[in-house]
């Protein structure tokens with residue numbers, strides 16, 4: 001049985017599926033991933049120059065402009081066949097979607113209640129209180145970055161988790177709970193280098209789940225996978241759903 005039919009068979013038999021996605025699932029929407037050498041976002045900048053609280057304190061304008069550029073990229077992009085296939089999967093089986101991505105392509109494809117471990121690019125928060133800052137305020141108070149309405153020393157910053165910051169506790173709790181309760185776990189488009197997200201497939205396996213990795217490249221999780229589908233997600237996921245009846 002080829003890998004697509006093997007994946008379809010497991011998904012069809014599944015009671016509860018945990019899906020972990022990374023930047024790779026948005027690659028076919030034209031959004032550069034973090035670690036792909038040829039067109040990596042990081043290749044242009046060193047991560048510590050941008051995605052850390054220290055970088056924001058040192059040069060808030062540079063960090064704000066980089067995120068404004070990324071927001072523009074995401075706004076111009078469309079969800080791809082992989083995002084849409086996960087919406088269809090959730091229609092067929094009880095599925096929990098956990099994403100490391102801060103783009104809103106899963107949500108725009110129709111995924112509801114995605115657990116966003118690393119926050120959301122389109123959200124803006126106060127750099128001191130972390131309270132949400134709405135679009136009306138930003139439009140009325142332009143700046144690079146705008147100041148915050150919530151604190152005299154506050155600035156507007158993206159609502160994403162920076163290196164060295166804690167993940168949202170409720171999101172992580174929900175992701176861990178899903179990992180202990182699923183019988184199938186998929187890791188799609190992630191290099192599996194950043195924890196705790198990368199620990200979710202192993203946690204699921206320790207609770208008896210079957211684990212498939214969907215990624216054209218090997219990762220540190222590949223040896224532990226029960227099935228490796230070394231294909232782009234935009235091909236593999238629709239193909240697995242199409243093979244569902246034959247599985």
Ligand code: APR
Nearest residue numbers: 022023024027033034035100189190191194215217232233
């Ligand atoms: N389909 C599936 N996987 C793909 C595709 C595709 N079409 N294209 C690329 N990939 C894979 C790459 O092989 C790589 O393993 O997607 C992965 C992308 O890895 P990263 O760029 O490291 O992205 P990610 O794993 O999401 O990074 C995790 O690190 O930088 C931090 O907070 C950031 O959330 C991010 C975290």
